[in-house]
Amino acid sequence: MDNTIPMASSTSEPHPRLPTKPSTTPYWRTQPSPLDSFRSSDTAPEIVDVAIIGSGLSGACVAYHLLSDPASSITNPTIAIFESRQACSGATGRNGGHTKLAPRFIASHGSKYGPAAALEFALFLKELIGEMKECAESVVVDVEGKTLMEECEMLVTRSWDVFLDEEHAGEVEREWIEAASAMREVAKREGRDCELEWLGEVQFVKGENVEKITSIRGAKAAFSCPALSLWPYKFVLGLLQHVLNLGAKLYTLTPVTSMERVPGDTAGAKGLTALRTPRGTTLARKVIFSTNAYASNLLPQYSNTIIPGRGTACRIVRQPSTSEYTQLVNTYNIHGSASSREYLVPRPDGSIILGGGQALYREDKQRWYDMIDDGTLIEGVKEKWFEGYMGRTFRGWELSGEDERVDCVWTGIMGYTEDSFPHVGLVPGETDHFIMAGFNGSGMAMIFLVARGIARMVRGGISFEETGLPAVFKSVQERIKAVGDNAEVPTRLKAELVR
Template identity: 45%
Template sequence: MGGGNEIPKTNRILPVPNSTASYWRSKPHRLDEYRSTEHLPSQADITIIGTGIAGVSTAYHLLDIKTHNDTPPPSILLLEARQVCSGATGRNGGHIKKLPSTIVELIEGLGETAAGEVVKFIRENIYGVKRVIEKEKIEAEAELRRSFDVSLDEEDAREVKREYERELESGFPLTEDLQFVGEEFAERVRIDPSAITSLHGAKAGLSTPVLSLWPYKFVTQLLERVLSKGTANLQTNTAVTAIETHDDDGGYTVTTNRGQVKTPIIVFATNGYTAGLLPQYHNIITPTKATASHITVPANKPAPQYFSNTYNIRYSKNRVDYLNPRPDGSIVIGGGKWTYEKERELWYDVYDDSTLIEPARHYFDGLMQRHFRGWEDSGAETESVWTGIQGVTKDGMPHIGKVPGAKGQYILAGYNGGGNALAFLAARAVARMIREGISFEQTGVPKCMETTRARLDAGKA
C-alpha cells in the first residue's frame, strides 16, 4: 500500500449513530437499511460514498448515460455509513429554489455574469428533478409552486425592492421568474382574489418558482430505479474509515467497518462529512448543524387555511426562517438560527446530529399562531424537531469535479445549505466526466463551482 488520504485520528468526521428523527424519515423505505449482498464485493468499477441526493443521483446518471461505443454499464458500489438518505437530504426543508432576496449577495460575491450562471443552474436543477420524477414515476409529493421571501421589516422590504429593481434594470437573467408585491397586497389573506402571503405585518413579498418535495421519498425511489438496473450494489451501515492507494495499479483500497473494497474510481458524495475522508478539504468544507421541525394541527379542530405557496420569512435581513406547507395541511419549518448563532460551539464545525440545538428546541412552538392569519386558534403543535449536518464552504460555492491531484477521485459536496437545488445536475456532471471523459468546462456547471487547487489553497488562507 502506498500513500492516499491519511485521516488524522483527531480529525475523524463520521456520521454519528442515533441521529435525531426527522419527519421526512418517519416511514422508512424498504431500502432504508438494505444490503444488496451479505458481504461487501471485493471490487467495484466505481465506488460512491454517501446516499443522499448527491450520491444516489450520481449512481442514477452513471447508469442513465449512453456511451457512443455501447460500453457495458459499470459496476457501482454505494457505501452508506448509516441508513439510506439519513444525512442532510433526509432532514432538510424540502425546497428546490434560489432565495430571490439573496441574489444580491451572489452578485456582490461573484459579479453579474457568474451570479447569472448560478441562478440559471439552479433553475435547471428545479426542472431536472421535476423531469426525472415524471420520467421515473416517483411519488415524492413534488409540486411546482411559488415561494415567497416575505419581509416583515420595513427597511428590509425597501432594500429587497431596490435590489429587485436593480436586477430588472440591468437585465439580470431570469428576472421574469420573479414577482414583487408591496405592502398594500402582502398581508392579504388567500380568500381575497389578490391574496398574497397571509403573514401578519408583511411589508413586501418577492416570489420565485420552487419545486417543493419530500426529499427522502425522491432519493429512496430513485435508488430503487438504480438498483433495478442490476449493476449497482448498496451497502448501508457501512462507514468508510480510510482510503489508500495501492502501488501496483494506482487504484484504491477503501476500508470500511465491514471490510475492504478495491476500486479505481471513488465519488465523494459526503457533503458535511467530506473532510473526514479527504483531509485537504478540512476547513474548506466545514460541517455545520442546522435544525427544522414539523408542525401539525389537531384532527378534531377545523382546518386552518391551507397554503399553496412556500415561504421564507425575513424578520430582518439576518433573521430568516423557511416554511414548506405539506399537502396534508401540516408544515415543515426550519431556521431559528439567530437563537443560537452566537454560540458557535453548538453548530459550527459540528457533525453530531444526534442532539438538538438547545436554544432552538422550542423555537418553532406557536410560530404559526404568531405569524399567520387564520392560524391564531388553530391549536397547531410542534410534532417533531430534528437536526442535520450541512457542508459550508469558504467561498459559498460547492466543490464539484475531480479532486485536485488525485487520479480517479471525484467530489460533489459543500452546498451551503442549498444542496437540493444543486446536487442533481452536479451529479450528472460528475457522471459524465467519469463515463464520457469530458472536462469540467464541458459539463455546463458554473465555473465557480469547480473544485480546484486554487480554491483549496485560497480557503486555507
C-alpha cells in the same frame, strides 16, 4: 478478496468526521423504505468501476446519471454506493423538502461575480426544477406503474421570500433591480434574449397589501418564484431502488474508514484506490465523494474549507378543531432581518415543516458550529421558537392556540464554505477522485444538475468546463484553505445559518 494487498502511503487516515450514532429521527424518515438498511451482499465488492461514498441526494443522483446518460466512455459501469448509517440518513433526510429559483441568491451572486455569472447561475437553477420533475415522472417505483413523482409527493408550486424588516427589504429590492437590469444588458448584447424568459416568472411585491398576499403578518416586501416541494427521503430511496434495478450495489451501515492508493507494482490493481470498510476492502477505479459536511473524513485537505454546521427543524400539525385555518400552498423563506430567516414547507396532509430558530443560538458557536452531532436537539428552540410559530406569524392562524402542535423535532448537519458555493469536480491534484460537497444548506437547489455534471466527467471523460456547471462551483486549490490555518466562521455563517 485478498485484503493483504500492499498499500502505498495512506491517502487518508481515519478522521473524526463520520456521522454520529444514534441520530434524531426526522419526520421524513418515519416511513422507512425496505432499502433503509439494505446491503447488496454481506461483504464489500472486490473491485468496481465507480465507488460513490454517501447515499443522500448527491449519491443517489450521481448514480442515476451514471446509469442513465448515454454519452459514456464506460459501458455499463459497475457501481457501489457506501453509506455510514442508513440510506439517506444525513442532510437530505433532514432538510425542508423544497427547492426554488432563489432570486435573492441570484442577485447577490451578480453583485459579487457580475451579471454574466448571475445569468449563468439563474439558468442553472431554472433548469434544475424541470429536470427533477422530468426524472420523477419517468422513474417507476412499483409493478403497478406508480411514478416517483407520486411516491415522493412532488408538487410544482411557488415560493415566497418574505422580508419583515423594511430597511432590509429596500436593500434587497435595489440589489434585485440592479441585477435584473445588468443581466438584461448582457443578454441583449450577446444575443441571448431567449435566456431571460425566467425573469417573467419572478415577481417582487411591496406595499400595504403584502401581508394579505403572502399571509405573513408584518411583511414589508416579498419575492415570488417557481419552486418544487417533495418528500426528500422518498425521492432518494426511489432513485436508489431504480439504480439497483440497473445494476448498482448499495452498502448501508458500511462506512469507508480510510482509503489508500494501491502501489504501481501491484499486479492488476495499479493506481486504483483501496477503500477500507468494516465489511472488507474495495478497489475502485474512480471515487466520488458525496458526503457534504463529512467530506474531510476521507479528504482532510477540506477540513478548514467545508465546515459542518448544525441546524434544526420540526413538523407542526393541527389538531381537530372547529376553527378554520388558511391552507397554505406555497413554500416560504421568511427573513426576519438580514441575518435571520426561517424556511417553511406545507405538506399535502396539512402539516407544516418548519426550520430555523437560529436567532436563539447563532451567537453560541458551541451549539452548532463545526459540529457533526445530529443525535441531540438544540435546547430551547422547540419551546421558545417552534411552538406557537404559525399563530404568531401567519394571518388566519391567530386562533390556533392549542390546536397547533409540534409533533417532531430533529437536527441535521449542513456543509458550509466561505464563498457560499459547493466544491465540485476533480479533487485538486487527482485524476480519478471527484467531489460534490459543501452545499451551504441549499443542496436541493443544486445537487441534481451538479450530479449530472459529475457523472459526465466520470463516464464521458469531459472537463469541468464542458459540464455547463457554474464556474464558481469548481473545486480548485485556491478555494481550499490550508490544513492548519485557523478555521474561522466564514463570513456568510456569521450572518446567517440556513437550510
